[in-house]
Amino acid sequence: MITVSVTYPQRPGAHFDFDYYLRQHMPMVQQLLGHALKGVRVDRGLSGAEAGSTPGFVAQATLLCDSVQTFQQAFGPVAARIMGDVPNYTDIQPLFQYSEVALCDERLPGVSGWYANAQ
Numbered sequence: 001m002i003t004v005s006v007t008y009p010q011r012p013g014a015h016f017d018f019d020y021y022l023r024q025h026m027p028m029v030q031q032l033l034g035h036a037l038k039g040v041r042v043d044r045g046l047s048g049a050e051a052g053s054t055p056g057f058v059a060q061a062t063l064l065c066d067s068v069q070t071f072q073q074a075f076g077p078v079a080a081r082i083m084g085d086v087p088n089y090t091d092i093q094p095l096f097q098y099s100e101v102a103l104c105d106e107r108l109p110g111v112s113g114w115y116a117n118a119q
Helices: 018-036 068-084
Strands: 002-009 039-044 057-065 095-100
Touching: 002 068, 018 057, 018 068, 039 068, 057 068
Parallel strands: none
Antiparallel strands: 002 057, 002 095, 039 057
C-alpha cells in the first residue's frame, strides 16, 4: 500500500476554504479516482509543536492506494479536472509526496489487543 500526501504549506495571507474543500473538492476526487482509492483522510493544521503556534501546514489530504502505478493510472486522465479545481478553494500551491505504508495501526473503539490496557 502507498499513500499520496497532498499538503498545503502555511504562509501569511494564504486563503483556504475548508467548507468547499470538504464538501466539493474531496468528494469530486473520491468520485473521479473511484476504485483506485482505498481510503481518504483530511487533516486541518491546528498548531506547531508549541501549543498555539502557527502550524506548518494549513491542511493535508492522505489518499490510500494499492500502488503508485494504480494511483497514476487513475489520476492521469482526470488530473487537469482535479488540479483545475484548486483555485476554487485555495491560493496555496499543493505539494505531493508518495510514501510506502510501513505501519498502520488504527485503534478502533471496543477492539481488544496489545494496546487495550494502555495508559
